Structure formats: C-alpha cells, structure tokens
Amino acid sequence: MMSRHDLVWLSDRGWQQLIDQLSGQRSSQLIVQPSMTAADDQLEAVKLWQNQDWPLVVRRADADIGVNTDQICLGLAMPPHPLTGEKRRIALRCAVTDIKKTTPALPLSSVISAAPGEWQQGLAELALQANNLRLHVFGSLALQTLTKQIYLSTTSDIDVLFYPENIEQLQTGLLLLSESAKILPLDGEIIFPGDQAVSWKEWLSAIDRQAHVLVKEMHTVRLASTASLLSSLGKKSCVKSV
Numbered sequence: 681m682m683s684r685h686d687l688v689w690l691s692d693r694g695w696q697q698l699i700d701q702l703s704g705q706r707s708s709q710l711i712v713q714p715s716m717t718a719a720d721d722q723l724e725a726v727k728l729w730q731n732q733d734w735p736l737v738v739r740r741a742d743a744d745i746g747v748n749t750d751q752i753c754l755g756l757a758m759p760p761h762p763l764t765g766e767k768r769r770i771a772l773r774c775a776v777t778d779i780k781k782t783t784p785a786l787p788l789s790s791v792i793s794a795a796p797g798e799w800q801q802g803l804a805e806l807a808l809q810a811n812n813l814r815l816h817v818f819g820s821l822a823l824q825t826l827t828k829q830i831y832l833s834t835t836s837d838i839d840v841l842f843y844p845e846n847i848e849q850l851q852t853g854l855l856l857l858s859e860s861a862k863i864l865p866l867d868g869e870i871i872f873p874g875d876q877a878v879s880w881k882e883w884l885s886a887i888d889r890q891a892h893v894l895v896k897e898m899h900t901v902r903l904a905s906t907a908s909l910l911s912s913l914g915k916k917s918c919v920k921s922v
Contacts, residue, residue, distance in 0.1 A: 687826075688735055697775070702722050726756065735826065755771060760833065785841055786816060791825045819837065820837070840869075
C-alpha cells in the first residue's frame with residue numbers, strides 16, 4: 681500500500697498514458713487560445729521526467745478516487761519559475777499496474793550533499809543525533825536531490841517526515857527537531873500508525889493543551905485528538921519497510 685510522499689517510477693506505458701492525457705488537455709486549450717498554454721509546459725515537464733526516469737510523488741487521493749480503486753494520484757512539482765518564483769505543480773493519475781517501482785521518501789542522510797552549504801553541517805548533525813529515529817525528507821530539498829534542478833531558495837523549508845515507533849521515540853524526536861530548528865528551517869510531519877500525518881509544529885503547540893490537530897491521510901483530512909494519536913503508538917509500529 682502506497683502512502684503520501686512515496687516516490688513512484690512509472691513504466692513506459694504509464695508515461696505514455698500521462699502524455700496522452702496532457703496532449704488531450706492541450707488540444708482543448710488551443711481551441712480557446714491558439715498560442716502557448718500551461719499544458720505545453722506540463723507536457724514538456726512530463727516528457728523530461730520520463731526521459732530522465734525521475735520519480736513522481738504520491739499525493740492525497742482526489743475526492744472521486746475510492747479506497748479500493750486501481751488508480752493512484754501523483755504529483756509532479758516543476759522547479760519554481762525562474763522569473764516569478766511561482767511553484768508549478770501538475771496533478772496526475774495513473775493505473776497502479778503502470779507503476780514499476782516505489783520507495784519511501786528520501787532518507788535524511790541522502791539529501792545532505794544536495795543542500796546549500798550553510799545547511800549541510802546542521803543536517804549532518806541532525807542525521808547523526810537521530811541515531812535509530814527514522815527521518816525522511818520530501819519537498820524542495822528532496823526534489824533538488826533527485827533531479828539536480830534548482831528548487832531551493834532563501835525562503836525554502838526542509839520538509840521532514842518523522843516515523844516514531846513508540847511514545848519515547850516521539851518525545852526524543854520532537855526534542856531533536858525543535859533544537860535543530862533553531863539553526864535550520866525545518867518543517868514537516870509526524871507519521872503515526874495508519875499513515876496519519878500531523879504537522880510536528882502543530883503537535884508541539886497542541887499537546888500541552890490536549891487539543892485536536894489536523895490529520896492528513898491518503899483519502900481524507902480530519903481533526904483528531906492528541907490522545908487518540910498517542911494511543912495509536914501503543915498498538916503497532918508505524919515504521920514502513922524500505
């Protein structure tokens with residue numbers, strides 16, 4: 681079962697299906713505006729991703745995608761526009777049978793060399809101190825690592841996924857992230873069992889008040905109590921096999 685932020689490599693058939701979809705959209709746009717369209721940029725981006733064999737990223741399922749569907753919702757984030765800095769994202773879908781490989785988001789240790797020089801020491805120390813904690817990275821730093829294209833700017837965050845196995849790991853990891861955030865622009869999510877994702881910054885502000893937090897799952901977004909999420913850690917490990 682795939683989760684949000686997983687990396688997905690497509691088969692040739694899968695890529696062709698996406699190209700055919702975008703080509704159809706482009707034809708529709710040209711009827712209205714016979715000039716360069718947004719679909720042109722998207723089509724070129726998909727072809728580049730295919731040629732380079734770069735992965736797409738699993739995103740939350742569209743509202744019309746059921747739990748037992750044979751399709752998966754994916755995203756392709758293009759590098760920010762070189763002039764405006766606009767973040768350009770393409771929402772895609774493909775058949776599960778057109779996927780040839782999947783992996784979790786990149787491990788923290790694998791992105792350090794692609795980070796700006798001023799972040800590298802802090803990231804290396806974070807990876808070292810994490811020890812047996814499982815930290816992965818998604819977002820701009822992960823995409824820059826994978827594609828070698830320029831995604832990061834002076835306002836970029838480092839998006840971290842933290843998978844605690846138990847309450848002790850949760851507390852240890854949150855303390856580590858909080859301390860590291862003093863020197864690094866850290867952001868990201870705690871992944872509780874069942875792929876229940878919560879902003880770790882929101883968690884820190886809510887836990888003392890026993891407040892509800894926003895939980896993102898593959899097919900929904902909802903509010904849940906911190907107590908219910910803590911109790912889920914005692915039921916089973918939330919570590920996924922790599």
